[in-house]
Amino acid sequence: MRAFTYERAASVEAAAGAAASNPEAKFIAGGTNLLDLMKLEIETPSHLIDVNGLGLDRIEATPEGGLRIGALVRNTDLAAHETIRRDYGVLSRALVAGASGQLRNKATTAGNLMQRTRCPYFYDTNQPCNKRRPGSGCSALGGISRQLGVVGVSDACIATHPSDMAVAMRALDAAVETVKPDGTRRSIGMADFHRLPGDTPHIETELKSGEFITAVVLPPPIGGRHIYRKVRDRASYAFALVSIGAVIQPDGTGRISVGGVAHKPWRLDAADAELPKGAKAASAALLADARTTEQNKFKVDLVERTLGAVILEARG
Amino acid sequence: MPSTNQPEISRRDLLISSAATVAMTGAAPGVAAAQFADRSMHYTSTISLKVNGESRDLDIDNRTTLLDALREHLHLTGTKKGCDHGQCGACTVMVDGRRINSCLTLAVMHDGDEVTTIEGLGQPGNLHPMQAAFVKHDGFQCGYCTPGQICSSVAVLEEIRANIPSHVTGSLTEQATISQAEIRERMSGNICRCGAYSNIVEAIVEAAGARA
Numbered sequence: 001m002r003a004f005t006y007e008r009a010a011s012v013e014a015a016a017g018a019a020a021s022n023p024e025a026k027f028i029a030g031g032t033n034l035l036d037l038m039k040l041e042i043e044t045p046s047h048l049i050d051v052n053g054l055g056l057d058r059i060e061a062t063p064e065g066g067l068r069i070g071a072l073v074r075n076t077d078l079a080a081h082e083t084i085r086r087d088y089g090v091l092s093r094a095l096v097a098g099a100s101g102q103l104r105n106k107a108t109t110a111g112n113l114m115q116r117t118r119c120p121y122f123y124d125t126n127q128p129c130n131k132r133r134p135g136s137g138c139s140a141l142g143g144i145s146r147q148l149g150v151v152g153v154s155d156a157c158i159a160t161h162p163s164d165m166a167v168a169m170r171a172l173d174a175a176v177e178t179v180k181p182d183g184t185r186r187s188i189g190m191a192d193f194h195r196l197p198g199d200t201p202h203i204e205t206e207l208k209s210g211e212f213i214t215a216v217v218l219p220p221p222i223g224g225r226h227i228y229r230k231v232r233d234r235a236s237y238a239f240a241l242v243s244i245g246a247v248i249q250p251d252g253t254g255r256i257s258v259g260g261v262a263h264k265p266w267r268l269d270a271a272d273a274e275l276p277k278g279a280k281a282a283s284a285a286l287l288a289d290a291r292t293t294e295q296n297k298f299k300v301d302l303v304e305r306t307l308g309a310v311i312l313e314a315r316g
Numbered sequence: 317m318p319s320t321n322q323p324e325i326s327r328r329d330l331l332i333s334s335a336a337t338v339a340m341t342g343a344a345p346g347v348a349a350a351q352f353a354d355r356s357m358h359y360t361s362t363i364s365l366k367v368n369g370e371s372r373d374l375d376i377d378n379r380t381t382l383l384d385a386l387r388e389h390l391h392l393t394g395t396k397k398g399c400d401h402g403q404c405g406a407c408t409v410m411v412d413g414r415r416i417n418s419c420l421t422l423a424v425m426h427d428g429d430e431v432t433t434i435e436g437l438g439q440p441g442n443l444h445p446m447q448a449a450f451v452k453h454d455g456f457q458c459g460y461c462t463p464g465q466i467c468s469s470v471a472v473l474e475e476i477r478a479n480i481p482s483h484v485t486g487s488l489t490e491q492a493t494i495s496q497a498e499i500r501e502r503m504s505g506n507i508c509r510c511g512a513y514s515n516i517v518e519a520i521v522e523a524a525g526a527r528a
Contacts, residue, residue, distance in 0.1 A: 005359060006378045039401065076480055080478075085488040089488050093483075100405065101415060103420075103505065236483060
């Protein structure tokens with residue numbers, strides 16, 4: 001691990017300012033992904049800004065009837081929150097489908113959104129990776145790609161975003177609240193927060209330099225059946241091959257967000273519109289532009305079948 | 317209280333020696349090491365941890381994980397280093413009452429925190445009920461993962477009582493229950509390469525019953 005200096009941020013504005021004044025600085029919250037990457041020297045910050053003491057660990061009702069989830073709320077606390085369990089079950093289910101108990105006790109809401117891909121070539125510092133070293137090439141194309149993306153991919157990168165939580169938040173139309181170093185605040189919808197890889201896979205979110213996540217806001221509850229179904233190689237403690245976060249209404253309409261297939265939670269209006277027709281129609285819309293490898297083309301069938309299981313469960 | 321790092325070296329000497337280490341690893345090519353004499357001070361921190369009820373002061377490199385602080389500085393070697401990447405659970409300890417992977421957190425981020433390690437749960441002749449249950453049910457072979465398994469399982473029972481849901485919890489709006497399925501799911505962050513899982517589950521079930 002490279003040496004770094006360390007500070008505990010005194011305020012949100014101070015944290016954003018400190019990050020903006022040093023391009024090699026990083027925020028650290030739970031640290032469960034960042035420290036892993038620092039040990040491998042994939043992340044090499046020269047300065048860490050510890051944001052744990054900023055009081056952003058509360059879940060509060062919004063005037064609109066939704067919930068504001070503080071950026072520092074731990075995954076365990078979010079999954080266990082009474083209102084989340086009752087009104088946003090897909091989020092609670094997604095959280096407990098991810099990582100391990102120890103990790104969920106540390107991992108935060110904002111950190112979960114900011115975690116990096118688990119593409120094996122991103123982790124292997126001996127191999128080219130456009131995300132780790134821009135312009136060096138993509139080893140995954142033509143390499144071991146079973147876990148990797150099938151839609152929204154580019155010639156530069158076929159990595160997936162590994163979060164379960166984000167898939168549920170996308171289904172719930174959540175929005176990410178931030179503050180910039182100049183003190184201005186904004187809200188970024190989950191649809192726009194994560195980017196597709198394109199030619200710049202190392203730029204993963206819409207956040208600007210020093211911009212700091214303060215909260216994730218959930219709109220008022222929409223009812224329906226909340227289902228999170230995750231398909232993986234082990235029964236527990238594994239990343240998704242495919243996962244589906246769904247909110248399905250009694251009339252068969254609803255929302256479907258897919259994990260494990262793209263650089264961001266994958267949800268399309270056209271696919272939601274097809275949902276009442278069934279899994280085949282909806283998954284065809286979701287993956288109309290799929291670009292698979294020999295090793296990961298099974299994910300196209302797996303999305304359809306997983307969605308079929310989700311629809312059955314919603315009716316049951 | 318004497319320095320717990322290396323009692324034969326003064327704190328000043330220690331800071332100078334770790335500063336030299338940092339200068340070696342942190343110096344950019346062509347930059348005189350002398351320039352780092354001041355800056356390097358910021359690469360280290362002085363913290364206080366409350367470990368198993370006892371306050372311990374530490375001078376550490378900022379890079380020191382909580383795991384290395386416990387093992388290398390405080391010589392509490394019950395907590396084990398397996399993968400050092402949060403995948404195996406051998407390093408599991410409780411911080412402020414919650415189980416975490418001590419390999420994936422920095423000691424400098426825990427100034428003032430209360431840490432409970434396997435040494436704090438029980439000792440020879442005064443075993444924690446979970447430790448006694450692991451012995452009774454042969455919940456290990458080589459024993460390397462065992463401290464992490466036991467710290468994790470003690471916390472698992474607390475998490476179920478606190479009604480924290482898991483992936484196998486049937487209803488999100490009802491009280492979570494203690495079952496083999498719940499224990500297996502909640503213990504999935506602790507790997508046992510000897511494969512003592514069935515005995516581990518039996519030990520936890522018994523400890524849960526004994527405390528119910």
